[in-house]
Amino acid sequence: MQRVEALRADMFEEICPSTLLPFRIGGDKWAALVLRCLEDGPRRFSELRVPLARVSPKVLTQSLRTLERDGFVLRTQYDEPVRRVTYELTGLGRSLLEPMRLMCAWAEDHWDELLDARES
């Protein structure tokens, strides 16, 4: 009944030793990962916690609040008896995905050079 696939717990297992990358997207450390989680549509808080298990609820909330404040994410609270909240990309947020992909492309292209530089 779900419109899109669930997020996988290992979504960020292998990628992104992100300290190597000379880019940062969004205000804080986890913003880029959150944005990627929202690519396919709205997600609930607890859905986001699955791939971002390494991030404590407090920190995830912080990240989401900042993203909301800056207009990249829309938070919606449903007043069904049982509490439900979703987060989704705004137009502005979605427009960030393309630059993000370009940066990932850059990083892939220059991966070896980055590693070389760090070793010495």
Place this chain on the structure above:
Amino acid sequence: MQRVEALRADMFEEICPSTLLPFRIGGDKWAALVLRCLEDGPRRFSELRVPLARVSPKVLTQSLRTLERDGFVLRTQYDEPVRRVTYELTGLGRSLLEPMRLMCAWAEDHWDELLDARES
């Protein structure tokens, strides 16, 4: 006799309320500006201080050292009797300029939306 134009003191006067931008390039706050100063060729420490007058020498040194460590900038010390040091972009550093320009383009395109979001 200088190969390229001097850097202007007002180079960064008007632009970049950079806290608005959802991007960060390089490890620290000033890295992006330093890279832009080196676009046209090697520069001496004191040349860099002109447009970056707001940045104390200590902080500028930090920034340059990080950029050097990460392989984006090459530091060269000349053993002429009078002390001379230059900084220039490496190939890797130069390759960062293009993504930087893309991000600036993105920022210009979405400037209004960014402002709107921040106001509310």
Place this chain on the structure above:
DNA sequence: CGGCGCAGTTACCAATTGGGTACCGTGCAG
């Protein structure tokens, strides 16, 4: 009634970042 899932919040703590001010040694120019 007990406990669980949801969507957080609160209190507290440690590390990192960012920055100011002052100072240093060398080599010239006057």
Place this chain on the structure above:
DNA sequence: CTGCACGGTACCCAATTGGTAACTGCGCCG
């Protein structure tokens, strides 16, 4: 001999970031 430009260091401090652990209130399930 004095002083200045150069390319930084040394020392200290404040703010921000990132993080843990514990707790909250609500509704539901059994």
